[in-house]
Amino acid sequence: MSFHFIILVSILIAAASPFQAFASVAERVRATLVIDNVGVIPMTESGATLTERTVVIEDDRIVAILPADRSRDYPGATRIDGSGKWLLPGFSDMHVHLGNDRMLRLLTGQETPKDGTAVLQDLFTPYIANGVLQVFDLASMPETIGQRIEIESGRILGPHIVTAAMIDGEEPILPFGISKAAATPADGRQAVRDAQADGHRYVKIYGRVDLPTFTAILEEARSRGIRVVGHIPQRGQGMTASFFQPGYDLVVHAEEFAQQTAIPDKTAIPAYVQMARSNGTALVATLSANKRILEIASDPASLGTREDLRTLSPEFYSLNVDHNPYAAQSNEGFVGYAGSIVDFNGPFVRAFSQAGLTVLTGSDAGVPGIAPGYSLHDEFEALAEAGLDNRTILEGSTRLAAKWLGVDDDRGTVAAGMRADLVLLEANPISDIRNTRKIAAVIRNGRYIDRAVLDGMIADLRERNRR
Numbered sequence: 001m002s003f004h005f006i007i008l009v010s011i012l013i014a015a016a017s018p019f020q021a022f023a024s025v026a027e028r029v030r031a032t033l034v035i036d037n038v039g040v041i042p043m044t045e046s047g048a049t050l051t052e053r054t055v056v057i058e059d060d061r062i063v064a065i066l067p068a069d070r071s072r073d074y075p076g077a078t079r080i081d082g083s084g085k086w087l088l089p090g091f092s093d094m095h096v097h098l099g100n101d102r103m104l105r106l107l108t109g110q111e112t113p114k115d116g117t118a119v120l121q122d123l124f125t126p127y128i129a130n131g132v133l134q135v136f137d138l139a140s141m142p143e144t145i146g147q148r149i150e151i152e153s154g155r156i157l158g159p160h161i162v163t164a165a166m167i168d169g170e171e172p173i174l175p176f177g178i179s180k181a182a183a184t185p186a187d188g189r190q191a192v193r194d195a196q197a198d199g200h201r202y203v204k205i206y207g208r209v210d211l212p213t214f215t216a217i218l219e220e221a222r223s224r225g226i227r228v229v230g231h232i233p234q235r236g237q238g239m240t241a242s243f244f245q246p247g248y249d250l251v252v253h254a255e256e257f258a259q260q261t262a263i264p265d266k267t268a269i270p271a272y273v274q275m276a277r278s279n280g281t282a283l284v285a286t287l288s289a290n291k292r293i294l295e296i297a298s299d300p301a302s303l304g305t306r307e308d309l310r311t312l313s314p315e316f317y318s319l320n321v322d323h324n325p326y327a328a329q330s331n332e333g334f335v336g337y338a339g340s341i342v343d344f345n346g347p348f349v350r351a352f353s354q355a356g357l358t359v360l361t362g363s364d365a366g367v368p369g370i371a372p373g374y375s376l377h378d379e380f381e382a383l384a385e386a387g388l389d390n391r392t393i394l395e396g397s398t399r400l401a402a403k404w405l406g407v408d409d410d411r412g413t414v415a416a417g418m419r420a421d422l423v424l425l426e427a428n429p430i431s432d433i434r435n436t437r438k439i440a441a442v443i444r445n446g447r448y449i450d451r452a453v454l455d456g457m458i459a460d461l462r463e464r465n466r467r
Helices: 020-026 101-108 120-129 142-152 185-197 211-224 266-279 287-298 300-305 307-311 314-321 332-354 374-386 390-395 399-405 433-437 451-466
Strands: 032-040 050-058 061-067 078-081 086-089 091-096 132-137 160-168 179-181 202-205 227-230 248-251 282-284 422-425 439-444 447-450
Touching: 091 374, 091 399, 101 142, 120 132, 120 142, 120 307, 120 439, 120 451, 132 399, 142 160, 160 185, 179 185, 185 202, 185 211, 202 211, 211 227, 266 332, 287 300, 287 332, 287 374, 300 314, 307 314, 307 451, 332 374, 374 390, 374 433, 390 433, 422 433, 439 451, 447 451
Parallel strands: 032 078, 032 086, 091 132, 132 160, 160 179, 160 202, 202 227, 227 248, 248 282
Antiparallel strands: 032 050, 050 061, 086 422, 422 439, 439 447
């Protein structure tokens, strides 16, 4: 069984609900929004940081970025004083797991979740409040497509959702229905066809897929324009290089390399980096998830002190805190092994980045103990601790994430014509990555949501959960 065994216990969808007390936030206001005297971190490939700018937004698009002294009157516009603040693209979490009712039934055996277990908006509020305006869901089901429709229609306030269907081997680690089983190459090809028919443009390969089936999945995916991401299957079998084939575009954990040998082998890092370089394969590191797993196994009581988990509804809070599988493995052997993976991951990701390869930011939000929304900021800080510079980290969550997903003509940078999915920070994250937590406001599709409203949404969510 995978060390990084995924039990998806994020808040699960129960019904498409209105914004309740925050309904006004969701209204599509076709007006002009002007942010004055703001610093801009455009995250364009060659764009330098800009100071004292006026940013003009109409409807859901940025229409102008002007020197503040050249700004003009915009009759009827909402004007925001951005003095001392910094505007940059909304963040992307490139590795999350969004739940739904069927997933809950499959994981817990409940025929019907309790009434009010979760509300659709509640699932996405922590992402929005943390400036996470795009997510890559790596265990997507047909229900996830429905969630995406609700958001893109404007009925729910949430991040853009990009979906990948999961394909595992003959005996999937996760229940059938969450993961498709592919025991043969023919099964693998059919799984790709099914994923495309369900509306997915990506498939994720899990750890039990054999090499012939893996190759068949890649061939079928390439023929259909489907991109392949995932784990490196058949751990410990000495087959690592065999899986780096054309079309295997993204490894979604640094730990996948750590676990190719019984004990993580730092001397193999140059070879692993070369495999990825030769194949054009990018990486989502999920460093913070491994750090959390080590923390939980070392000190299970730490779960009870975590305010970031309080946005989970009571049933799922209990699964995270009272029945966390990593807390259940609180023993010297597991703690030592978890620590060895953390020790490997930092040098590996640093070498991967220094080789000029793409590192995208992802947190594995939805895994027990990994809090949606908040965990991406944990990942930023873990990447900085590993030695990546702050601009590189932010690129992996903005421009490069959008480019990898093929949506960089719509979002991921601050420039005229781009979608107004933005985060306004109180301090510059280039100088200190921890400043990504200092969110003054979030702008989603041109809708300005200030800190007071964001705090109110979170406070309301936590209070309802406590009740």
